[in-house]
Amino acid sequence: xxxxRKDPFYKKAKDKGYRARSSFKLKQIQKKFSIMKRxxxxxxxxxxxxxxxxxxxxxxxxxxxxxxxxxxxxxEFQNENIIRLQLDMQSPKLLDFLSNDIKREVDVVLSxxxxxxxxNWDLDSDRQLYLASLALSTAKKFLKKEGNFVTKVxxxxxxxxxxxxxxxxxxxxxxxxxxxxxxxxxxxxxxxKSFI
Numbered sequence: 001x002x003x004x005r006k007d008p009f010y011k012k013a014k015d016k017g018y019r020a021r022s023s024f025k026l027k028q029i030q031k032k033f034s035i036m037k038r039x040x041x042x043x044x045x046x047x048x049x050x051x052x053x054x055x056x057x058x059x060x061x062x063x064x065x066x067x068x069x070x071x072x073x074x075x076e077f078q079n080e081n082i083i084r085l086q087l088d089m090q091s092p093k094l095l096d097f098l099s100n101d102i103k104r105e106v107d108v109v110l111s112x113x114x115x116x117x118x119x120n121w122d123l124d125s126d127r128q129l130y131l132a133s134l135a136l137s138t139a140k141k142f143l144k145k146e147g148n149f150v151t152k153v154x155x156x157x158x159x160x161x162x163x164x165x166x167x168x169x170x171x172x173x174x175x176x177x178x179x180x181x182x183x184x185x186x187x188x189x190x191x192x193k194s195f196i
Contacts, residue, residue: 038063042110048073050082065102066079066082098142099142113134125158148192169195176188
């Protein structure tokens with residue numbers, strides 16, 4: 001808690017009404033890579049507590065929609081363009097909902113999914129890559145052609161395997177570490193644009 005009080009992004013998130021300091025990571029990703037635009041349909045995987053969904057909501061505007069997906073319950077948002085779904089991202093119900101209720105292709109898939117950190121660098125990296133692979137597999141089911149995908153990874157020995165998995169799926173792939181990332185963290189994000 002004392003670290004959080006000293007963390008400028010934690011304080012900034014509280015001041016601006018964001019649910020997580022990670023909101024600023026997505027803001028920085030958007031500023032640098034323009035992954036979202038007005039009117040987009042965005043699916044936020046592992047959305048709880050909802051900080052990324054809040055930011056995505058701002059960028060897609062009132063004509064856009066954000067679908068916040070998590071197995072955990074997510075508190076209701078004031079943003080009217082956010083739909084909450086409490087289910088596993090691999091559940092067929094997600095694809096059914098997008099196909100039958102939303103009835104349009106997805107422009108952007110976001111994943112800030114993270115597992116419990118053990119402190120073992122290789123183990124944590126592999127666990128994170130597994131989550132990133134699940135997010136990619138899910139995204140490929142409903143992401144439209146030329147759509148965008150962002151996922152979190154940890155630097156590690158097996159990262160190249162995941163890179164090989166995505167290199168034929170998108171025209172643009174870039175690793176980036178937003179300035180809002182804690183200095184002690186091994187995380188970075190892979191920005192993927194123009195789904196083939």
